[in-house]
Amino acid sequence: MSISEALKVDHQLLPPKKEIYDDSLIISVILDCFYGLDFIKQAVQSVINQEYNNVELMLINNGASEEISSYLLKVHSKHKNTSLIIFKENQFSWDDIERPVTICWNVGLHYCIGDIVAHLSYDDMLSKNYGVKMTSLFKDNPNCMTAGPLPISINGHGEINIDSDLLKVNKRPRYIEGKKVALDLLKGSPKKLFGAPGEILAVRKDILLKCSGFDELIDLTQILKFGIYGEMGFDPEAHVY
Helix, strand or coil: CCHHHHCCCCCEEECCCCCCCCCCCCEEEEEEECCCHHHHHHHHHHHHCCCCCCEEEEEEEECCCHHHHHHHHHHHHHCCCEEEEEECCCCCECCECCHHHHHHHHHHHHHCCCCEEEECCCCCCECCCHHHHHHHHHHHCCCEEEEEEEECCECCCCCECCCCCHHHHCCCCCEEEHHHHHHHHHCCCCCCCCCCCCCCCEEEHHHHHHCCCCCCCHHHHHHHHHHCCCEEEEEEEEEEC
């Protein structure tokens, strides 16, 4: 589904109550919500607590319950640089289980103002230095089109799973040609250049728009569709949990 088609789905945009940005790059984090309020609160707080100033939080209420909807409205009203998109009906469908991606994420992409766009799942969290580290990768290298942190596996209590070392399957230098990562992935990852349990890359917005936005196979196409442009940045000191 294209971005223009996604925008035809009934929704409401609540722009930020207060915007405070400086002249540095802006990174937008799209966070769509439907269930799991406790997890949502942790995810939201991890974006709000970023050390980097220019972070836009693009909240999406995907037909959530009254309790979650009330919480999202409070976040929107109290915190700077926070937009809220409201879908009256949940966009999930058993006939198209990735419909929330093609609709919710792409509507969020359309409205977000960031130079760089990332998505955060409702049950994930970002390290406080995420915004600083990701934007530095783009600022330090004009050829950097995508960038990723190191994924860290945690349990439902927020404890790190010590048996999981994802650095072993993310053996990338700070910058690498995106096509090399894509080719290694297609060959079964013999060089272990990229390994992540889900979507993880921050992408330049102009690349996302050039490629018609997010699609149903985002875990794979983040590499094969977006990552093949220019170089891919990597900073293992920034984490997504």
